[in-house]
Amino acid sequence: MQSPEAILQHTFGFPAFRGVQRAVVDRVLARERTLAVMPTGAGKSLCYQLPALALEGTCVVVSPLIALMHDQLRAATAVGIRAATLTSADDNRAETLARFRNGDLDLLYVAPERASGESFRNLLRQSPIALFAIDEAHCVSEWGHDFRPDYRMLRPLLDDFPDVPRLALTATADEHTRADILVQLGIPEDGLIVAGFDRPNIRYAISPRQGTGQQIAALVSETRGAGIVYSQTRSGTERLAATLAGTGRPVRIYHAGLDSATRARNQHDFVASEDMVMVATIAFGMGIDKPDVRFVAHAGLPKSIEAYYQETGRAGRDGEPAVAHLYWGAEDFARAHQRIGEVEPARQTGERVRLSALGALVETATCRRRILLRHFGENPPEACGNCDNCLQPPSAIDATETARKFLSAVYRTGQSFGVGHIEAVLTGQTNDKVRQRGHDALSVFGIVDGDEAALIKPVSRALLLRDALRTSEHGGLEFGPEARAILKGERAVKLVLPPKRERRRRYAEANPVDDPLFEALRAKRRELAQEADVPPYVIFHDSTLREIAQRRPRSLDAMAGISGIGTRKLEAYGEAFVEVVLEAG
Structure with a gap:
């Protein structure tokens, strides 16, 4: 042997x-x-x-x-x-x-x-x-x-x-x-x-949703290479795909409502592409062994931290830099709390623990990776240096008083109205809806002003996340089981305020130094992949091409010493890539 x-x-x-x-x-x-x-x-x-x-x-x-x-x-x-x-x-x-x-x-x-x-x-x-x-x-x-x-x-x-x-x-x-x-x-x-769970090449980032389509379009524009965008609904994939097509990138969709031939064709196109964006429900991904996915975006909350880890893990399988960005909304947590109430009682405790773990991940002002890895039983360092909170530390404030004012307004308006109406009451806006219902006469009318008014929407998200508020079937806010403790001052509400968004540099550059030889090698790889009807990464990974571009092997013997080139691949592709090196001079 x-x-x-x-x-x-x-x-x-x-x-x-x-x-x-x-x-x-x-x-x-x-x-x-x-x-x-x-x-x-x-x-x-x-x-x-x-x-x-x-x-x-x-x-x-x-x-x-x-x-x-x-x-x-x-x-x-x-x-x-x-x-x-x-x-x-x-x-x-x-x-x-x-x-x-x-x-x-x-x-x-x-x-x-x-x-x-x-x-x-x-x-x-x-x-x-x-x-x-x-x-x-x-x-x-x-x-x-x-x-x-x-x-x-x-x-x-x-x-x-x-x-x-x-x-x-x-x-x-x-x-x-x-x-x-x-x-x-x-x-x-x-x-x-x-072996451990850390994926140090993945940059984790989490943001509240504020125009999801445009947020993800910005990520797509800033990140070269193939990517996956997860949406929670079939209709959501269609809307997002239409928005992302405006970035100029090739886009495909994948969900269970498509016929099997269309799903297979879209998956084939994505696997073979070096820059395509796949917008999909979670039905997509487990069957993909594509190593060069440069980003994974979530347009909503995953089912659990395990699911989040699995789905984000489809980025950067080749060990090269990649990004995972989750965009969440308070309604995600509201729906999740509702679903938990509908499952059999024996499962509810475990489901609440899973949702609480997700809440801790999205709300933290500390290292995301640390929370993720501690969930799997590891004891990582305090900071990873490659998540949004480590790279641009946010500020954290005590918003308990604003939260109590918000809950009081929900209660005094009859637990029937959405965030917009509660905000209007708290900030003293005398619009028709407020006047017609007499809410301008309430004790909570106009009790929030100045800088505190900017906290109302983040506070509403925090209360929904904590199950202090829930959304009724008609879209109004009503008390959840955690409301009383916050109103009585027995539980604090801390808010994480993200730093102002700066223009970000491009993520995950395949060719960071713009080496023309590397691009010529990629072109040859695409040509060979099309001839063999296989995805480009099956020929060689980007890391192998970069090593070829760096070492410039001018013979098969020299090519044989490069990582990722075994005997079979050397015989099949070696001469073609040596020729590219020789042509480059």
């Missing part, structure tokens, strides 16, 4: 393992059972692809989505790994089965629904199995944010092959979820390897 380092260099073109990769690979090669929790972009797939080449037999990879399997299939084939998928979308089923039975496959990708069936188990008895790899393993746990019942049925398959090592992989699992995965997949506690 070749050494892991030799396979790493020969096949993948990497001089050394990263992070915990070596520890995971060593356990697999020792035929031990392992759960690896590794952040997106840390090279999880290599942890089963390399052993698949080193061990006798086929590695069976259980993956949740067909699109994700096909992405991984392209990437594996590009480096010379013998791989296939066995899905409902494949028309070469007979060929794949023959290759498996003949021992001609290193990797076989299947969905959990197929893997858990008896017929698939019988198939696996016909050829040696090197390893079971369970990707996106958080799907096995009811505590995970993407629970898939069919993942829960994998244990009998694994136990039927007790001598075959099993490797579970995930990027998003808190302590409770990790413990559940170990039990459900029969992995011992000492088989847990946690």
Whole structure:
């Protein structure tokens, strides 16, 4: 058997393992059972692809989505790994089965629904199995944010092959979820390897919504490269896409209301593009293994911190700078509190804890990354230097008195009106609506003026976030369970005031020094990708092109020393890129 380092260099073109990769690979090669929790972009797939080449037999990879399997299939084939998928979308089923039975496959990708069936188990008895790899393993746990019942049925398959090592992989699992995965997949506690959750290349930023379309359009204009914008509704994706098209960037949409052919075409276009913006509901993304996404924007509140981490983690998988910007509104929290009241009582406490964690993340005046990582059980430094609060520290003030005035106005006007009317009453505006209802005679009329008036809208957001206010079915504000404690002075309301927005420099430059050779290399990559009908990143990542531009290899031998160029890719593409270097002089 070749050494892991030799396979790493020969096949993948990497001089050394990263992070915990070596520890995971060593356990697999020792035929031990392992759960690896590794952040997106840390090279999880290599942890089963390399052993698949080193061990006798086929590695069976259980993956949740067909699109994700096909992405991984392209990437594996590009480096010379013998791989296939066995899905409902494949028309070469007979060929794949023959290759498996003949021992001609290193990797076989299947969905959990197929893997858990008896017929698939019988198939696996016909050829040696090197390893079971369970990707996106958080799907096995009811505590995970993407629970898939069919993942829960994998244990009998694994136990039927007790001598075959099993490797579970995930990027998003808190302590409770990790413990559940170990039990459900029969992995011992000492088989847990946690690499950490930090994605230092992602710049986190969170802002209140103030004209979401224009806010996200500004982000798109300032950020080169491909990006994903998440909207909470299908109609929202349509409206945002129309706005973002005005930036001049190519834009596609993705949601469950589109027919499958349109969704597939839009996804294909996005994966192949270097600068497209995909506006989508959360139905999009888990099946995408695109490493060069430069930004992820949320036009509304995610379901949980786990979901936020998973969705923002689709940015910067190649390790290059990326940005994740969340735009939230008080109505997001109001709707979330309403939904919690509609679920079964046994789940309400857990849902409130999740929503409270999101509230802490959006409201903090301290480091965003610290709050995010502490949620996953880590103890990071006080400041990360790469989030909005670290880069431009906001101010925090005590707005308890303004909050009490606002709540009093809501109560005295009958808990029937929206923020605009409450603001008019508090600031003493004698408009028709205020006069007709006699609200200009209330004790709360005109009690807010000067600088305090600017706090009214932020205070209303803070009260909705804290569940001190809720929105009625008619759109009026009414008291929530936390209102009384604030009115009685038993609970303070702190406000974070973001700094004034400055013109930001462009984020995540692929070519920060405007090197013409780098652009020529990218053009050659696009040409080769179109000929092979694969996304450009399957040829080489930007980081590999930058190293070529820097080192200017003038021969295949010199090209072979560049990170990310293994033997197969050197043979397929080396001469074409050497030629570009030589032409550049």
